Every structure is written in structure tokens, then in C-alpha cells.
Amino acid sequence: MPRTQRQPGEQTPPARRTPDVGPQRLAAPRTTVLRHVPGLAVCAVLAAAATGAGLVAPLVGAPVIGILIGTLWRVRLGISPVLLPGVARAKGFVLQLAVVLLGTQLSLTEIAQVGASSLPVMLGTLAACLGVAYLVGRRLRIGADLRTLIGVGTAICGASAIAAVSPVIKAKSNDIAYAVSTIFLFNVAAVLVFPPLGHALGMSQSDFGLFAGTAVNDTSSVVAAASSYGHEAADHAVVVKLVRSLMIIPICLALAALVRRREARTDPATAAGKVNPVRLVPWFLVGFLLTAAANTAGLLPQSTHAALAHTALFFITTALVGIGLSTDITELRRTGPRPVVLGLVLWATVAATSLLLQLAVG
Known part of the structure; x- marks a missing residue:
């Protein structure tokens, strides 16, 4: 039957929408990636x-250099929205x-071999540092x-x-x-000051290894400080440092619970709901434990x-470059020198607590 001609003034009927097809639906995730x-x-x-650059200046280390490079890029060139x-x-x-990958460097067997003698020093320095951080940080x-x-x-x-x-804790860059x-x-201060201090106090290799493992922060700095004191001190310090790294687990769990509690106070719907303990555990912390367990079981050659x-x-360096690219220098200047003062107080607190506890427990 021939099609009827459209009369003048007659509106064209709306076109029928074609349903989305598979490739079109896949385009959005691909674009997102x-x-x-x-x-x-x-x-x-x-x-x-x-x-x-970190290989040339190992005392500074790649992560610190990465955050500096990222920050300088942001200051000099800005950051394009395409990069965000x-x-x-x-x-x-x-x-x-x-x-998660940091867990591959831990062995639960080595941790057990450190012995209970080092735990009082590690736990004591941890408690003293966190307590002083809270009190002095609030004061400042x-x-x-x-x-x-x-x-x-x-x-x-x-x-x-x-x-x-x-x-x-969803910290800002x-x-x-x-x-x-x-x-x-x-x-840097610890690497320069602690070995002469250990010699002045007449510390043995194992004593200084415990001191460096509990009072120096980054692993590279622990190795640098302990190695200058002696090979035995370096070996002991590294094992103590590995055990100390495990303290990340309870700290992260406690902070996750505190964040959940803080969010519940601001969101009545969240407060009314039941808290699922599983949701308090970050996925990467589970991965950290799994990789450490795999290493202990000998699954990682x-x-x-x-x-x-x-x-x-x-990966840490890459992340810190990203943090540097997101850093607002104006905001850092506004913060002033108070965080450095807190860092100095905590550094002195950890060093003094480690020495005093070693003296107390013999």
C-alpha cells in the first residue's frame, strides 16, 4: 500500500530510539580506564x-625525592585537569x-624469633609516641x-x-x-646522631640494633644507622624493624573504627545501622597479611x-609523586613550623623511651 504524503504543518513523529548494544555499553568503562x-x-x-636519584642519594630515598619532584612540578607547571x-x-x-607488596618482606617465623625481650621496648615506644603525639599535637x-x-x-x-x-583516615594530600x-x-638526624650516641653509651651490637630498630623510622634509615655501627647491629635492627612494622595492623584497625565512629556521629542513618566489623578492615590490610603469610609459608621464592x-x-614513590602533584604549597605555608616542632618532640620521645626501657629490662 503506498505511503500517505505528510500534509503541510503536520509534525514528523519522533524517531524510535535504538536500544543500546553491547559495544556501546562497553565503551563507558573503557573510557573510564x-x-x-x-x-x-x-x-x-x-x-x-x-x-x-634515590640510587645516587640513598639517605634521602626515592619516596622523598618523588614527593619533592611532584610538588615542584605543581609549583612550576601547575596541573592539567586531564591529569587529575x-x-x-x-x-x-x-x-x-x-x-600489600610490603607484606612480601615480612616473615612470621623471623618475627617469632625476635623474642619477647624486644616487645616491651617496641610497645613502650609505640605507646609513648602516640600518647605524646595526641597531647602535644593538640597543644600545638x-x-x-x-x-x-x-x-x-x-x-x-x-x-x-x-x-x-x-x-x-582519608588524609588530605x-x-x-x-x-x-x-x-x-x-x-637524617637519627642516622647522623644515633651511632655516635651508641658508642658514647657503650652499647653492644645487639643493644644498638634494638635501639635503631625501635627509634629510627624508615627501613633505609634503620639500615644506614645500624650498618655504620656494625654488621651484627644491622642484622638485629632489620628484624626488630620488621616486627615493628606489624604494628601497622592494630593501628589501622583502631583508626578505621574511630573513623567509622566519627562518621556515625555526623550521619544518623549510619549511626542507627549495625557496625559490621569486617567492613572496618581495609582491603589492602588483608592483602598485606596474606602476602606476609605467603612469604612465611615459602610460597614466595x-x-x-x-x-x-x-x-x-x-609504587610508594609513584603514589608520593601523585601526592606532590596534589599538594597546595600555600596551605603548607599557612600550617607553619608547628608540625616540625611536633616531629622533633616525638623523635626525642621515641629515642629516650627506647633507651630507658632497654635499661629497665636489662
Whole structure:
């Protein structure tokens, strides 16, 4: 039957919508992934440069150099909106993945062999540092997140602890940058001051190893300080440091519970609901425990340890480059020198507590 001609003034009926097809539906996730590529690529390239510089200046280390490079990029060149999704992914997911890889360097067997004799010193320094961080930080009117990061970084394992805690408390990039910088400053001081102090006090190799393992923050600085004292001191310090790193687990769990409690106070719907303990455990902390257990069970060959350690360090450096790219220098200037003062107080507190507890327990 021939089609009837449309009369003048008659409106054309709306076109029938074509339903979405499979490839069109897949385009959105693919686009979402691709938009992270530019920022991640920039962070990775800058992290590679920081890694090379870290080999030349191992006392400074690639993570600190990475955050400095990222911050300088932000100051001199700014940051394009195209880079923002990838930068956010670097300082989020990549940072969490680095924490998982850190577990590959831990052995539960080695931890058991350290013995109960070192636990009083480790737990005592941890409690003293966190307590002083809370009291002095509040006295100095330092924000809760920043004083938490500086306290945990000083008490446990420097940048690695800050990397683990930051996503749990949802810390801002500026607070992370300031905390890492403060920790680095007193790492350098510890490497320079602690070995002469140990000789002046007549400390044995094992005593100084315990001192360095409990009073110095980042692993690289622990090795640097203890190695200058002696090979036996370095071996003992590294094992103590590994045990000390495990304190990340209860700290993260406690902070996750506190964050949940704080959010419940501001959101009545959350407060009314039941708290699921499983949801308090960050996924990357579970990954950290699984990789440590796999290493203990011998599932990770010894030949892979160095590569995994370097990969974890590169991921941390990549994340810190992203944090540097997100850092607002104006805000850091507004914060002033108070966080550095807190870092100095905590550094002195941890060192004094470690020495006093060693003296007390013999």
C-alpha cells in the first residue's frame, strides 16, 4: 500500500530510539580506564626519575625525592585537569597496592624469633609516641589527621606507615606531604646522631640494633644507622624493624573504627545501622597479611624478594609523586613550623623511651 504524503504543518513523529548494544555499553568503562592513563603515566615517569636519584642519594630515598619532584612540578607547571583522574588513582589505589607488596618482606617465623625481650621496648615506644603525639599535637593546635600521620610515622615505620594509614583516615594530600617531609628530616638526624650516641653509651651490637630498630623510622634509615655501627647491629635492627612494622595492623584497625565512629556521629542513618566489623578492615590490610603469610609459608621464592621490594618502593614513590602533584604549597605555608616542632618532640620521645626501657629490662 503506498505511503500517505505528510500534509503541510503536520509534525514528523519522533524517531524510535535504538536500544543500546553491547559495544556501546562497553565503551563507558573503557573510557573510564583510559582517562586515568595520562596522570598515571606522568606519575610513573617522575617516579622513575626519583628512583634513579634515590640510587645516587640513598639517605634521602626515592619516596622523598618523588614527593619533592611532584610538588615542584605543581609549583612550576601547575596541573592539567586531564591529569587529575590518574593522579588521584596514583595516590589512592597505587598507594594501597604498595602496602600489600610490603607484606612480601615480612616473615612470621623471623618475627617469632625476635623474642619477647624486644616487645616491651617496641610497645613502650609505640605507646609513648602516640600518647605524646595526641597531647602535644593538640597543644600545638595541629589538625587531627596531620598529628596522627606524624605520630604513626614516627612510632612505626615512617613513610610506609603513613602510606598505610592515609587511606584509612582519608588524609588530605597536604597533610601527607607535610608528614613525610617531617619524618624524613628526623630520619637524617637519627642516622647522623644515633651511632655516635651508641658508642658514647657503650652499647653492644645487639643493644644498638634494638635501639635503631625501635627509634629510627624508615627501613633505609634503620639500615644506614645500624650498618655504620656494625654488621651484627644491622642484622638485629632489620628484624626488630620488621616486627615493628606489624604494628601497622592494630593501628589501622583502631583508626578505621574511630573513623567509622566519627562518621556515625555526623550521619544518623549510619549511626542507627549495625557496625559490621569486617567492613572496618581495609582491603589492602588483608592483602598485606596474606602476602606476609605467603612469604612465611615459602610460597614466595627468595629470588623474588628483591624484585618485590623494589616494586613496592616504586609504587610508594609513584603514589608520593601523585601526592606532590596534589599538594597546595600555600596551605603548607599557612600550617607553619608547628608540625616540625611536633616531629622533633616525638623523635626525642621515641629515642629516650627506647633507651630507658632497654635499661629497665636489662
